[in-house]
Amino acid sequence: MSAKQAIGVDLGGTKILAGVVTRDGEVVRRHERATPQDAQESVVRELEAAVAELSKVHRVSDQFEAQLALGEIEMKSGKPASGRPRLAALEKEATTKGFLLIARKAHIAANNR
Numbered sequence: 174m175s176a177k178q179a180i181g182v183d184l185g186g187t188k189i190l191a192g193v194v195t196r197d198g199e200v201v202r203r204h205e206r207a208t209p210q211d212a213q214e215s216v217v218r219e220l221e222a223a224v225a226e227l228s229k230v231h232r233v234s235d236q237f238e239a240q241l242a243l244g245e246i247e248m249k250s251g252k253p254a255s256g257r258p259r260l261a262a263l264e265k266e267a268t269t270k271g272f273l274l275i276a277r278k279a280h281i282a283a284n285n286r
Contacts, residue, residue, distance in 0.1 A: 180227050182220060184208065189216075191223040192271075202227055202234075203271040237267055237275045245282045257283050 178201065183190040185208060193202035204226050209215035240263045247256030260283035267276035 180224055182223065184216070184220065189219055189223050191220075191227055193227055199274065201272070201274040203273060233270065234272065234275070237263065237272055241275060241279055241282065244279065248282055248285065 177196055178193050179196075181192055181194050187208055189206045189208050191204045191206075192200045194200050204223050206219050206223050209219055240259065244256045244260035244263060247253070247259065260279045264276045264279035264283065267273070267279060
């Protein structure tokens with residue numbers, strides 16, 4: 174997470190929604206957990222876990238950035254047969270793991286002609 178990003182947390186009655194957001198309010202990573210109903214200590218533990226999960230972003234984010242760059246290179250060098258499936262797989266995995274900005278970039282790169 175860079176200095177231009179922050180972690181935001183929304184504690185609700187049924188779920189804890191945490192995310193990494195840019196200064197412009199764009200969500201670049203999202204994580205959701207159920208809100209415990211038993212004790213305040215459990216809620217604090219889940220909040221800490223949500224923030225810790227978002228803090229681990231760098232390793233996975235770097236891997237996704239590398240996959241995105243490779244897919245973009247393949248598309249721009251006239252190899253869409255390998256670039257498009259790579260980018261589609263990246264979009265799916267990034268979406269599943271909450272890396273919404275990477276997923277959107279992969280989608281755009283795969284569909285640019």
